[in-house]
Amino acid sequence: MTTRTRTRRQATRTKASAEVEIKWTTEELAELAELEAATALLPEDAPRGLLSVRLSVLTEETTSPVRQELDLRRYAVQKGIRAIGVARDLNVSATKKSPFERKELGDWLKNRIPEFDLILFWKLDRFIRRITDLHEAITWCQRYDKNLVSLNDTLDLDSPMAQAMVTFIAAVAEIEAANTKVRVTSLWEHTKGSDEWRVGKPPYGYYVDKVDGRNRLVQYPDEAKVLRYMYRAAVRGVPANRIALILNRAKVPTYSNRTWNNQQVLRNLRNPAVKGVRTEGGTKSAGYRSKPVLDKNGKEIMVTDEPILTAEEFDKVGEALDVRKKNKRRNEKNKRPTRFLGVMKHRDCGNNINETNNYSTLATGETKEYRYLRCPQCRKPGFVIPQPEQMYSWIASEVIKSIGEHDVIYREYSKGEENRKERKRIQDSISYYMTGLEPGGRYDREGFVKERAQETLDNLITELDKFDPESTKDRWIYVRSGQTFVEHWQSGGVEAMENDLLRAGITFDVWKEDGEVLTDMKIPEDLLNRLVRTTDTD
Numbered sequence: 254m255t256t257r258t259r260t261r262r263q264a265t266r267t268k269a270s271a272e273v274e275i276k277w278t279t280e281e282l283a284e285l286a287e288l289e290a291a292t293a294l295l296p297e298d299a300p301r302g303l304l305s306v307r308l309s310v311l312t313e314e315t316t317s318p319v320r321q322e323l324d325l326r327r328y329a330v331q332k333g334i335r336a337i338g339v340a341r342d343l344n345v346s347a348t349k350k351s352p353f354e355r356k357e358l359g360d361w362l363k364n365r366i367p368e369f370d371l372i373l374f375w376k377l378d379r380f381i382r383r384i385t386d387l388h389e390a391i392t393w394c395q396r397y398d399k400n401l402v403s404l405n406d407t408l409d410l411d412s413p414m415a416q417a418m419v420t421f422i423a424a425v426a427e428i429e430a431a432n433t434k435v436r437v438t439s440l441w442e443h444t445k446g447s448d449e450w451r452v453g454k455p456p457y458g459y460y461v462d463k464v465d466g467r468n469r470l471v472q473y474p475d476e477a478k479v480l481r482y483m484y485r486a487a488v489r490g491v492p493a494n495r496i497a498l499i500l501n502r503a504k505v506p507t508y509s510n511r512t513w514n515n516q517q518v519l520r521n522l523r524n525p526a527v528k529g530v531r532t533e534g535g536t537k538s539a540g541y542r543s544k545p546v547l548d549k550n551g552k553e554i555m556v557t558d559e560p561i562l563t564a565e566e567f568d569k570v571g572e573a574l575d576v577r578k579k580n581k582r583r584n585e586k587n588k589r590p591t592r593f594l595g596v597m598k599h600r601d602c603g604n605n606i607n608e609t610n611n612y613s614t615l616a617t618g619e620t621k622e623y624r625y626l627r628c629p630q631c632r633k634p635g636f637v638i639p640q641p642e643q644m645y646s647w648i649a650s651e652v653i654k655s656i657g658e659h660d661v662i663y664r665e666y667s668k669g670e671e672n673r674k675e676r677k678r679i680q681d682s683i684s685y686y687m688t689g690l691e692p693g694g695r696y697d698r699e700g701f702v703k704e705r706a707q708e709t710l711d712n713l714i715t716e717l718d719k720f721d722p723e724s725t726k727d728r729w730i731y732v733r734s735g736q737t738f739v740e741h742w743q744s745g746g747v748e749a750m751e752n753d754l755l756r757a758g759i760t761f762d763v764w765k766e767d768g769e770v771l772t773d774m775k776i777p778e779d780l781l782n783r784l785v786r787t788t789d790t791d
Contacts, residue, residue: 275318275343288326288336295335302334302402303369305358307342307379318343321375328404329373337369347382352390362393363787366666367727371400398668398727448531450556456526457508458561470529470557477561479505483522484562488573493518498630522574525553528567529560591626592645592747593761596754599628599636600762600773608641626763638763638770645747648761651774652750656757656784657739662731664787672724679717686710731785738784757783 277285304325306318322339329336340358353359361369374380380403381387394401450461450468458480459470479500486496493515500513507513525545526532531554532543545553562570589608597606611623626638638644686706689696696706742750754760757780762773777783 275341277319281319281323284323285326288323288330291330292326292336295330295333299333299335300371301337301369302329302371302373303361304329304336304339305342305352305372305374305380306339307345307347307355307358307374309344309346321379324375324404325373334371334373334402336373338365347378347380347386351383351386352381353393366397366399367729369399371402373402373404375403376405377403397666398670448554448556456524456532457521458527459529459557464558472557472559472561480521480527480561483518484566484570487518487522487570490573490577492577493522493574494629519574522570525567527560528562528564529555529557531556592641593648593751593754596648596751596760597626597644598760598762599631599633600764601633601636602628602631604628604630606638606763636765638765644763644770647772649747649750651761651772652754652759653739653742655774655776656759656780657742658737659781659784661734661736661738661741662781662785663734664729664785665732667728667730669725669727672720676717676720676725679713679720683710683713683717686713753784 304322306321306325308317308321318341322341326336328334338361340355340361342355342357345355353362372380380401381390390401393399448469450470455461455470458473458476460473461468462471463469464471483496486499487493496518497513497515500518505513507517521527524532524543526543531546533546534543548554591606591608594607595605598604599606605628606626607629608624608626609629611625623639624641626641626644628636686696686709688694690703690706690710691697696703738753742753758777759780760775762775764771
């Protein structure tokens with residue numbers, strides 16, 4: 254007789270870890286308020302620091318983000334650095350995402366460069382772990398005159414020697430990350446041949462539980478029910494995207510609390526883990542295809558006593574999916590991308606409108622292809638728009654009429670250092686001549702010398718009055734390219750227009766009324782700002 258003792262699940266399925274909130278104690282909040290008050294007392298010309306906080310894994314018990322932020326704020330106040338913002342990137346691996354790819358820090362590095370002078374972080378490996386990323390960050394700092402400051406590492410970018418030291422520290426961090434990967438790989442190789450679950454996240458539908466004192470996979474009832482539904486629907490021939498739509502309408506949570514899509518459905522149904530066997534692979538580099546791990550006798554290793562699908566059921570659903578895949582391939586050679594995908598929206602449901610095709614066999618035996626537009630999500634009866642090219646032409650003409658004559662404007666980063674030097678030169682020159690014209694000064698004499706000195710002083714004062722204070726600041730400036738959007742689209746084609754519309758957020762609501770196709774163009778109020786192109790990415 255089997256006895257079971259339930260233990261706490263390794264993964265909480267009802268809440269994604271990314272949604273775990275950082276918890277601050279009353280004492281920490283009080284200290285935060287004191288540090289913010291001390292920051293407000295710093296002089297206006299104090300260096301402006303961006304605080305960068307990163308953590309690879311965030312759980313409800315995590316205290317590291319709070320500790321990092323408070324430590325950084327204390328250090329900033331001690332060094333007279335004005336903390337102007339915090340970039341918090343939690344559940345983010347520095348070995349997988351560079352600073353420029355992270356959600357919060359990446360936004361500061363791409364769009365908010367004029368707002369800070371240096372980046373302050375707790376430790377170099379909290380900021381970066383790959384040498385290639387470090388070189389990219391150093392090049393970026395040199396380009397925009399920024400600095401990197403670490404609380405627990407002695408580093409500064411003011412000299413080539415300092416940059417070499419930073420590179421060395423990053424190399425150590427990269428080696429440490431590589432060693433961690435080796436240890437994890439070694440542990441996996443050691444345990445993957447066992448029928449006991451010792452390491453790793455359980456597959457969808459299962460959780461880890463004690464069975465006769467050993468860790469085994471046990472069915473998670475709600476998720477097992479979802480997988481059984483997927484199986485029955487797929488065997489009946491229901492498409493994967495239809496299964497995903499039904500699950501989303503029923504508000505069934507996924508493994509990470511995201512919405513279902515056809516790929517998630519297919520991966521779960523094709524994953525051998527659903528029949529309770531040990532698997533490996535399943536990563537992006539492996540095309541998300543898992544394969545069973547075999548024991549010394551060439552048999553699959555069972556890690557559960559209650560598989561959700563039997564081996565026969567797994568093979569049966571695989572055959573059903575293969576049939577649909579084979580039928581789908583018939584039309585792949587005639588597939589073409591939908592134009593203005595993401596721009597055309599079905600007004601009734603708000604989903605994207607796609608181009609699709611169908612075939613009809615004529616009396617002569619020939620096959621005729623029909624292309625049309627439809628909403629693949631709601632499939633509302635009667636909402637079919639034939640001749641997609643006419644719709645594309647209509648959208649292009651409306652866009653050209655609305656914004657085609659606007660100039661293409663690029664955003665460029667302008668450093669204020671040269672203008673600051675020039676303003677200081679003028680101010681020093683004014684002081685010099687004013688001192689010279691005072692009683693007893695070198696220009697305090699009647700005649701030509703005093704007149705010329707006074708004339709020079711007046712000119713300098715006039716020049717200083719004309720000096721724009723904003724030009725002394727690091728800032729974005731906007732430069733006209735001398736080309737209109739029509740000219741830009743003529744050279745870049747439909748793809749260039751599509752990219753501009755998506756970036757600008759321009760959409761077309763499409764619906765049918767009494768058999769007539771109607772459209773409504775939606776233009777954001779900040780259209781011109783959205784259309785500005787950046788020299789870094791465009």
